[in-house]
Amino acid sequence: MKKVKRALTLILLVLTVAALLASCTGNTATTTPGTPPSASAGASPSGGGTESGQAGAGKLGGGKDIYNDPVKIAWIPLSTAGQVNQVIDLVWKDAVRIYPNVTITAFDPGYDINKQISMINEAITDKYDAIMLLAMDTAACNDAITQAEKAGIPVLTVDCGATAVHTFHLQGTDYGSGQLAGQVVAKALNNTGSYLVLDAPAEQKAIGRMGAGFIDYMNASTQCKMLEDVSIPNWSQENANTTMRDLLTKYQPGQLQAVYCASDDIAMGALQAIQAAGRDKEGIILYGNVGYLPVLNAIKAGQIYGTNYSDTYAHFYTVFHMALYFIETGTTAVTAGYTATPVVYDTLIPVDKSNVDYIMSVSRYAYVQGQ
Amino acid sequence: MKKVIGFLGNPWGQRLTILVIIAVVMAVFQQNFFRPSNFSSILLAISLYGIMACGMLFVVLLGGIDLSVGSMAAMTASILAMSAQSSGYTAAGFITGVLLGLAACVAVGIVHGVLVTYFAIPAFVVTLATKYIVYGLVLLVTGGHFVQIIDKGILYQLGNARLFGAIPMPEVIFILYAVLCAVILGKTVFGRRLYATGGNPVASKLVGVKTNGTVLVSYVICSISAGIGGMILASMNMQAGPTTAGGYEGNVLTAMVVGGLNLAGGEGGVVGAIFGALLVGIINNMLILLGVPSDYTTFVQGVIIIAAVSLNMYTSRRSQGLTRRRTKKPPEKIPVTR
């Protein structure tokens, strides 16, 4: 029996090494690391038809020819497992279909700050042409970002920015969304009443500032009173559910008029808790964020008051195009001498019963769900 | 004083003291704690990792551990959601999803059992490795995305329906599962064998107990419990993905430890595991009712675990073991030669 076990272990060890070899060598065929990037400073402008009709734009300036030269863009999110990633993957698929010479590599730090920083370094070492980043911490990635910029790689941050100066920041849904939600809810409560905030996990409040936006607006321009700002661990729906049930025990009917949720998962959890406690008749105003399909359906059914819808598809498509622009013009914060990061604010559409049908018809989410 | 230590010595004495302390604190600060709706919300909150704690109990009784409960739950949740979605939410799709999920759990449980018994690898390392592997597999299968469950069919009922209009299904399943585990441990021959193997594996072998088989089955039971928890979670959230039940092993381990279970095996029962899960639930509920800012929760949880376990260790050593053990063995402390 002992010999069998020993033989088995040895075979398994050899198998892994073989698998290692196979998986690595086999894999190289698909990606094209072998060919050195053609430092085609002087590539001739090719008039390849581009969907967006930039006929003949060719090369604007010092960078690469984004139509013909092989372009590598790194996409580093908080983690690839999540609601919003489905749409983002769709964006990359469409983008690559239009620009076949572009390859977008998605990394997955799995909510670990050290892994995210080593991934940025990885992108620098592998000489990517641009880095699209969802920073996990506003300060921790600064050093890596500045190194990338110095290495001539434009860094574009989305939603969660970084204090270091970098090429581009698309301010998405968080602080602004909180403020907008504040406006809508304050109007619904006609400026009085008390509310609860079910906020991002404690350690990620810095990068998910919806709660802060909402509270700042409420304090600044209404008489609404904040009861509590509670963080929901892991942004998970079941934690929101249990936390909300406890809060409902604490705040009896009449003590609570509105609940602002930092994400739609949390909103669904809060809704479940309210229904389970049999208090859905009280007309507690529930307001979500980002606009996932389940919440849009709940709005249609009148269970949730509303949410801020941002067209994630357009959101990331813009970032992709900005990246191409920077690659083509070869501009980075260093070459352009920026002293502050240029920020573009994304459009937010507050959704409520009135425009929910229109939004659902337009939203990529519906399209994605319907597959 | 002797009587007090005696009273604190036995597990029930300790549990009662902890509950009395909590009741006093809450009576002073937040009377709403005693509302019946609060108790049902606590029960719902702990039902998921209560089920997993009952499963983990089988493994802890043998002196083992299972760190992969979280990933297992995510696996079965994803399998169930995908099979339901792909089959158009038919009952058949639901059934195959459940069976497939449980089959996957049984497979992983068997792998755990074989590696721990025949290859003699410590359970900590085996389950740490399978935690990574299973998470990776779920990522592969779901492509990293969450599977949405749209239909309100049987899958929805699993997590959200209410028995007799009042008791949510997860609580019902938790109570049934706890009773089932109590019966298995307390009333069946397998339960007797499990306690024997946990207490003294060599002696059990000589009494005809197939110790390796018992260990294997208990790892399978632990995996299945994690799987059931995952499936209920999928139906409660109407979605499933790689990070479903993220970090659940922390709660389950805490429940085990606070429930007064001794991690070296051989001691403790379903009541201990359930009390542990209940205590974790009550603590979380208290923290919210008392308005403790969320930033402090991890710190307070850590301090409470240390307090509960030290109380448990101090009293049980004082009242039974400590004095007796000292006389049996030659004096432990001998002067250091250096």
Add this chain to the structure above:
Amino acid sequence: MAENNSLLACRGICKQFGGIPVLKSVDLDIGPGEVHALMGENGAGKSTVIKIITGVYAMDEGQIFIDGAPAAIACRQDARERGISVIYQELSLFPALDVTENVFIGQELSRYGLTRKKEMRRRVRALIDKYGFDLDPAAVVGSMGMAQRQMVEILKALSMDARLIIMDEPTASLSASETEKLFETIDSLRKKGTSILYISHRLEEIYRLADRLTVMRDGENVGVLTRDEITPQKVTAMMIGHELKEDKNRERRHRFEGNRLEVKGLWYKDLLRDVSFTAYGGEILGIGGLVGSGRTELIRCVYGAARPSRGEIALNGRPVSRSVGKNIKAGFGLVPEDRRGEGFVPLLSIEKNLAAASYDRLASFGFVSRKKEVAFATEAIRSYDIRPPVRQLPVGNLSGGNQQKVVLGRWLSRKPRVLLLDEPTAGVDVGVKHELYHYMRALALSGSIVVMVSSDLEELTRVSDRILVMYGGRFFEEFEHEKATQSAVLLAASGQHTGEGAAL
């Protein structure tokens, strides 16, 4: 020997545990450079004397003289400083460390915390060369055989410049060649002036090694023999003292021909060489022999706990299976030698330990019937007088005797067809001992086969109807009850025929 030139002299040592006197004024003289043997039956107090000399236990009365001067030994450290060290049967080495580290653990040569490895290695090599061991100071102990490990233990003693090394049953788990190597080591130690206190049951070892022999019985020393006075007859007579008269009311035993256990041509590692015997229902078959002569392995092979390389075992003509579970159902039972380690589950209650082997009767379709289990346990507690008679009490808290009753009760309540016992009364107080004999007798009379392995000569001769003595891995001699005397059995165990029994 005059008092002054003896290395270690004990005078009038008394010790009692919980009221029971274990040592009644024991004297012991060990001269420098002398191999002094100490013999006595189990329970004669040998190990207690050693524990007192090495400072593990404090003596109630008496005096210890070292080099003639009185010396107080309060702890292990005092003994070590006075050059007394001991090698127990289960060695206390570190498998992960090499020889040098094992020898110097606890008393490393070091400067400012840094170990002087070269210096220590040089010293170990010097010791090795001085005593002619074949050991490599850098070899890892874990990968060494038993004999080499023992040499490391001896080295460890010598490194503390021990003047007296106490060896407790050193050859129990050694092969013949390894034992030979140990004897050479002891000879070289003796030449270098180190004295050895050698505890063993094997008479032939004593003849070969001992300069002097002290024999103990029931906590007293019975006499000291010099090398030429040592003869088998004299030694055994001293060890056994007066032969107990035959207890008259011994029931006539008769053999149940129908119930017999045949073992033919059993081979197991190098311990059992072609062992064959037949045990009959209605009689208690005693198996004598010395520690390590393969008796435990023999009954474990029969029971199915060990896998013999060759040989067949049959019960009433049908072959016995190799799985413990099937054998238990077929009516086998084993009371193991290491009660605490293999006998019972300390944390479980008396009730559960008793019922552990009988769930085939107490449960139906996998569910245990509490009623049957409680009845089974209460019946066992009552009939075997397990005290305190509290069903729920964990067995770990019981006294040695009661623990053994639980282990025995577990099998007796099943009315086994074959009961195998390994040192059933070791470490059990006298009162309980007789109870156990009574239960075994009753089981045998009911027609079951009872096979008892024992090193307690008195128990062997008085209780068993027939005795087989093992020597060198084979059955050496068979004694009928009437003709069996303790000295004959002891001599047979050391490979000496005395004519009472039939040579096999």
Add this chain to the structure above:
Amino acid sequence: MNTKNIRRIISVLLVLILAVIFSFTTRSFLDARNLVELFRESALVGIVALGASFVIIGGGIDLSTGGIVTVSGLVCARLSFIPGIPGALVLLAGVLTGVVCGLLNAVLVTRVHLTEFVATLASGFVYSGLAMLIAFREGGIIQSRAITNASFTFLGGKIGGIYNITAVWVVLMIVMMLVLTKTTFGLHTYAQGSNARSALMSGVNNDFIKGSGFVICGACAGLAAAFVVAKNAAAPVTLGSDVAFEAIAACVVGGLVLGGGRGDAVGAFLGGLFMQLILNGIYKYNLPIAYQWILMGAIIVLVTAFDAQFNKLRFGQKKPRPVERKEAVV
């Protein structure tokens, strides 16, 4: 060829095989910048693994290293804002925080007699909770602030092409090898891991050895945290999120056995490097991240399976007991 060398060769082989595969099949593995970054990134888990190896060799386990890294990092960040404070002092403060946490672990295990697993699981929560309490806040929200103390962030940088943290990691490994092999303390740690009872009998002060193992482990965690915070010039609250398990996995891959008594600092070093090597490789091949988790888990199982069989072969003892069987207390 005694067993220690054979096991070490296996660890070296594992690292070499992966390195060779990567250098041939990718363009940028052997690039100087990548190697320098690789060693810097593996230094965090590497240094913590060195500390954890002391506890594991002594027969224990430490699950609180993640919490210690986080709280030490934040202590450094807080102190770095004191005007004019020299970077070295801040670094020392980080190490001291680790030592204090290690002391608490030691007290919990040796004085309060909690089992290592339970004590460090609970103290891990306490330390990460503590970190959140002392984190920077803006408007009540935890917000990590960029560190401006130049003399401190200098420590995070490079001297002569090699990062300070890597240099410290290598030096620490050498020092620990000396301590483990050349000092009585190291010898007693091995003795306690190999056979705790007879170590006690031969005069090894078990509580002291176990206690100092935890203190060393805490110090290493504090040191690693200080360097990482210096490099990133920020101390996020999620700094040590799953460092504890990765460090233990690194030790196991490096040849240490959870029962204690076997393996050494070089093993922990190679284990730490190996873990990061897998990540580094995965990034190069654009492999979906799922393979990273699967590969890491598979290798841990395989190496430990080989270890268990290998040790049984060499030491021939019965199955190594993963959990020290408890004397019947009841």
